[in-house]
Every structure is written in structure tokens, then in C-alpha cells.
Amino acid sequence: MPPVNYAGKLVLAPMVRIGEFPFRLLALKYGADLVWGPEIVDRKILDCKRVVNDKLHTIDYVLASNASQVIFRTDKRLEKDKVIFQLGTASPELAVQAASKVAADVAGIDLNSGCPKHFSVHSGMGAGLLKTPDKLVAILEALVTEVGKKFDIGISVKIRILDTPEETFTLVRRLVKTGISALTVHCRKVPMRPRERAIPDEYLAGIAEICHAAGIPCIANGDVTCRDDFNRIKKQYGVDSAMIAVAAESNVSCFAAKTKNDVKPWSEIVKNLYDLCKSTDNHYSNSKFMLLRFTPGKSPMYQRIAQSKSYKQGDEVMAELANEQPQVNERQLDGNKRKLENEERTTDKRKTAKINLDVSSGVTVSLVG
Numbered sequence: 446m447p448p449v450n451y452a453g454k455l456v457l458a459p460m461v462r463i464g465e466f467p468f469r470l471l472a473l474k475y476g477a478d479l480v481w482g483p484e485i486v487d488r489k490i491l492d493c494k495r496v497v498n499d500k501l502h503t504i505d506y507v508l509a510s511n512a513s514q515v516i517f518r519t520d521k522r523l524e525k526d527k528v529i530f531q532l533g534t535a536s537p538e539l540a541v542q543a544a545s546k547v548a549a550d551v552a553g554i555d556l557n558s559g560c561p562k563h564f565s566v567h568s569g570m571g572a573g574l575l576k577t578p579d580k581l582v583a584i585l586e587a588l589v590t591e592v593g594k595k596f597d598i599g600i601s602v603k604i605r606i607l608d609t610p611e612e613t614f615t616l617v618r619r620l621v622k623t624g625i626s627a628l629t630v631h632c633r634k635v636p637m638r639p640r641e642r643a644i645p646d647e648y649l650a651g652i653a654e655i656c657h658a659a660g661i662p663c664i665a666n667g668d669v670t671c672r673d674d675f676n677r678i679k680k681q682y683g684v685d686s687a688m689i690a691v692a693a694e695s696n697v698s699c700f701a702a703k704t705k706n707d708v709k710p711w712s713e714i715v716k717n718l719y720d721l722c723k724s725t726d727n728h729y730s731n732s733k734f735m736l737l738r739f740t741p742g743k744s745p746m747y748q749r750i751a752q753s754k755s756y757k758q759g760d761e762v763m764a765e766l767a768n769e770q771p772q773v774n775e776r777q778l779d780g781n782k783r784k785l786e787n788e789e790r791t792t793d794k795r796k797t798a799k800i801n802l803d804v805s806s807g808v809t810v811s812l813v814g
């Protein structure tokens with residue numbers, strides 16, 4: 446078994462454009478036990494060269510054709526035993542080549558077998574692999590033998606549930622025989638929209654049982670928002686670990702939160718994330734994208750951040766933010782509500798209630814507006 450232990454963990458989900466280096470560090474600061482990077486496709490990482498960044502003490506994978514484009518950045522001192530690199534691939538050969546390139550810098554490689562986006566599925570990657578189980582198994586076997594064993598790191602897979610529990614169980618029985626160290630199941634079917642509730646009931650306990658019979662941990666994903674949720678699903682379905690996406694994208698302090706309302710004020714998250722983005726030299730457009738996810742649309746800060754174009758301008762906005770009262774708004778409290786809001790953003794008619802948070806006690810005290 447590789448050094449990374451996937452059991453008993455509350456982990457950050459892979460999220461494209463969100464799960465970049467500074468965001469992962471913030472998730473770790475707030476108590477995430479392991480952090481998944483965003484999916485990176487095999488050819489993309491193969492087009493990169495590995496550079497030791499002496500200034501930041503990071504390892505950077507930058508595009509060979511344009512060294513200013515950092516595709517993956519990590520700091521072994523801060524996350525080597527915690528970061529899982531998620532790979533998008535439809536080929537055992539390319540998977541092994543791509544995974545071998547980063548293997549020495551990460552704790553594990555995860556195969557994305559759940560992304561429903563056209564880009565992934567039409568080229569046989571992501572959820573496309575659920576339709577080609579022989580290929581999915583071949584990729585995992587190749588990764589286990591040629592990367593996991595060689596570099597002594599974990600190999601895992603993230604799937605979605607299939608149309609019926611029986612079909613899903615049949616697939617999982619094959620996957621756990623490949624030698625993987627963990628299996629994550631996102632409890633939504635491929636066509637389900639993010640705002641639809643996850644449906645663990647007929648699936649999750651059975652999947653966990655199959656994983657345990659093979660001696661590997663089962664990580665549950667779908668609508669987990671806090672530690673209480675994690676404890677509940679552990680008890681209810683017998684899973685070992687849980688993975689959080691949207692609730693972390695709404696307020697990354699959810700990893701420290703006992704209940705979903707226990708999160709820190711958005712202004713604290715924004716300030717901390719900004720500092721990490723700046724100190725790790727994260728590309729400003731990506732930093733801005735992440736900061737805006739945490740900033741309520743109704744706050745004047747939203748426009749100020751949106752208009753900023755550099756860390757110099759960002760510094761001015763953060764100085765203003767430092768003078769603001771800590772606030773948390775309604776949309777940060779419930780990941781599912783956030784999903785609905787994302788879909789409605791074009792018309793932006795949402796009602797935003799501000800809630801004052803007593804930061805010292807962490808207790809929500811009043812609704813205002």
C-alpha cells in the first residue's frame with residue numbers, strides 16, 4: 446500500500462479553475478485532509494516541462510511553448526503527501542506517460558471517469574470511460590503497475606453512478622480488482638445536473654461494501670457540506686471518506702465547519718485567498734475568478750474585484766475590504782442554493798439576505814435585509 450491513506454478523510458474535490466495551488470493550500474489550512482487538483486488532460490501535461498521555481502520553492506509544470514503558462518504548481522513541503530493529481534485520459538499509454546511525469550511530486554494520481562462535459566465524453570474521457578469499462582480497467586491496471594508501484598503513490602478513480610445499482614456494482618467489482626488504492630463515487634448519474642440532489646440511497650452502501658471486500662476505502666461525493674454530513678454518511682452508508690466540491694467552492698472553511706452554517710465570513714476567506722494567490726504568484730485572472738466565487742454579488746467588493754487587473758490594483762481593493770465588517774451572505778451557507786444561483790446568474794434576480802456573524806463565537810446572530 447502507498448504511503449497516502451485515503452480512509453477517514455474529508456477531502457477537496459477536483460475542480461477545474463478552482464482547485465489551483467493557492468486554493469488547495471487554503472483548503473488544507475481550513476482542515477481538508479487531502480486535496481485533489483483540477484483535471485488535467487494527458488496531452489496537456491505531456492506538453493509541459495517541469496521547472497524548479499527557486500523564487501517560490503515550487504515545482505511548476507509550464508507549457509514548453511509558453512513558459513509563462515503554469516499548468517500545475519505544487520510545493521512538496523506544503524502538499525506532497527496531500528495532493529492528488531487528477532488525470533483526464535482515454536489511453537493507457539498516454540495515461541502512464543502523463544502520470545509518470547508528475548508522479549514524484551504528488552501523493553497520488555486519480556483517473557477522472559465522471560466528467561459529463563462534451564469535451565471529455567466525445568473523446569472517450571471522463572464519463573465516456575463508463576461506457577467503455579474494458580478501457581477504463583486497462584487504464585487503471587496500467588497506472589497501478591507502471592506508475593503506482595514504481596513511484597510508491599496511490600492510484601484512484603472517480604466515477605459517477607450508472608442507471609441502476611446492479612450495473613454500478615458490476616462495474617465497481619471490476620474496478621476494485623485493478624489494484625487501485627481508493628474509489629470515489631459521485632452519487633449522481635451522468636445526465637444529472639449539479640442542482641439535482643445526489644441519490645446515494647440505493648447505491649452507496651453497496652459500493653462501500655464491494656470496496657471493503659477488496660480492502661480499499663470508498664470516498665463518497667455529492668452534496669456533502671460539512672463534518673456533520675461526513676459523520677452522518679459514514680454511519681448511514683459505511684463509507685470511509687467524503688469529498689466536497691460546491692460547498693468548498695462557496696466557502697472553503699466548510700472543512701473546519703461542524704455544520705454547514707458554521708462557515709467563516711466571506712471577507713476572511715477572500716483576504717486569506719488573496720494573500721495566498723499573491724504570495725504564490727498565481728495568474729491574476731485565475732485569482733480573480735476564484736475570489737469572485739467567494740464574494741457576494743451584492744457586495745460593492747464584487748465589482749471592485751471584477752474590475753481589478755493586477756495584484757497592484759488588488760492590493761487597493763483588499764485594503765478597502767480590511768475596513769469592512771466581517772459578513773457572510775446567504776448563498777455561502779448552502780452549496781445547492783449556490784448551484785441554482787450559478788444557473789440563474791444571467792438574470793441575477795436572486796434575493797441576498799445578509800447575515801451578521803459573530804466571529805468570536807461562530808454563531809449566526811441575526812438576519813438583516
Ligand SMILES: Cc1cc2nc3c(=O)[nH]c(=O)nc-3n(C[C@H](O)[C@H](O)[C@H](O)COP(=O)(O)O)c2cc1C
Nearest residue numbers: 458459460461483484557631667668669689690691
Ligand atoms: C467548478 C467545478 C469544477 C469541477 N471540475 C471537476 C474536475 O476537474 N474533475 C472532476 O472529476 N470533477 C469536477 N467537478 C465535479 C466535482 O468534483 C464533484 O464531483 C461534483 O461537484 C459533486 O460534488 P458536490 O455535490 O460536493 O458539488 C467540478 C465541479 C465544479 C463545481
